[in-house]
């Protein structure tokens with residue numbers, strides 16, 4: 001049963017809108033940032049990582065975003081072009097804004113954190129005038145990401161993109177991607193996230209992210225089913241609630257619930273799990289697979305990425321994921 005009907009005959013499969021940044025991942029792992037001297041530079045930003053992951057799986061992808069008018073901005077656009085992502089709707093900031101930087105600290109596989117430099121960032125300068133109705137009309141799906149809602153004019157640009165997507169039946173995915181430091185007021189995220197989530201077809205987030213959205217409405221005990229049903233009362237058809245190393249649950253509007261298990265791996269760092277999971281899960285749905293199979297693909301992709309140093313560069317191909325799943329099954333059979 002297909003819970004999501006993707007429109008046929010569109011030029012593009014998938015467009016993401018929002019953050020295009022740089023990840024600077026610590027080379028010297030297992031130590032605090034204060035003692036870290038060298039970093040490797042990768043393209044980053046949650047929606048960028050998801051688009052790169054989708055493109056690596058063969059999804060015809062594009063991006064709506066804004067980059068800084070400097071070497072960093074050009075590095076990002078070139079990387080996306082080299083990875084078969086359409087960049088025609090990425091505009092260049094002319095106000096002197098900079099590229100957001102995410103320095104990652106890998107103290108241990110369990111203790112990872114991100115230090116963000118995000119003052120006057122170009123991605124949040126994306127404005128409604130940068131969003132093309134024609135471009136969104138040409139795509140089967142659109143992915144929005146919560147951080148782009150944290151400031152104007154990026155917030156309005158995303159809401160306009162949502163309007164265009166709904167007008168043209170482009171399926172909307174919402175990866176909640178809640179980063180508290182992006183928000184000036186603690187009351188704002190729940191308000192804007194909810195206004196956006198009301199319009200989306202598939203909502204993907206961690207339990208903590210959904211808790212943030214429910215901070216005013218309450219959901220005693222943070223019950224996943226209660227959370228999912230809230231969004232089924234709006235436009236959602238699938239709600240995915242992730243629980244880190246405890247796996248994930250997908251709820252459908254038709255009343256089904258599926259558990260996604262994890263693939264054990266040698267974890268190098270935990271960030272990148274959500275983005276790789278989302279890209280492979282979306283890929284699966286776009287192939288018309290069952291939700292369970294799409295979740296398995298998502299979990300396997302996450303497992304591969306968290307065992308590697310980067311997020312974007314580590315996004316696996318279909319063949320790598322298939323091989324990884326087959327290898328994990330074999331291991332299960334031989335373990336006593």
Ligand SMILES: Nc1ncnc2c1ncn2[C@@H]1O[C@H](COP(=O)(O)OP(=O)(O)O)[C@@H](O)[C@H]1O
Nearest residue numbers: 242243244245247248262263273274277299302
């Ligand atoms: N330690 C882990 N080992 C294996 N898989 C993991 C681990 N942590 C997360 N995952 C996989 O990545 C998915 C998303 O992870 P999660 O931490 O919930 O999201 P996010 O990165 O957005 O916070 C999980 O549902 C699971 O499949």
Ligand SMILES: O=C(O)C[C@@H](O)[C@H](O)C(=O)COP(=O)(O)O
Nearest residue numbers: 044045046271272273274275311
């Ligand atoms: O989103 C960012 O700005 C940083 C990402 O590029 C980063 O690597 C990361 O945190 C990935 O997030 P996750 O997949 O939600 O763990």
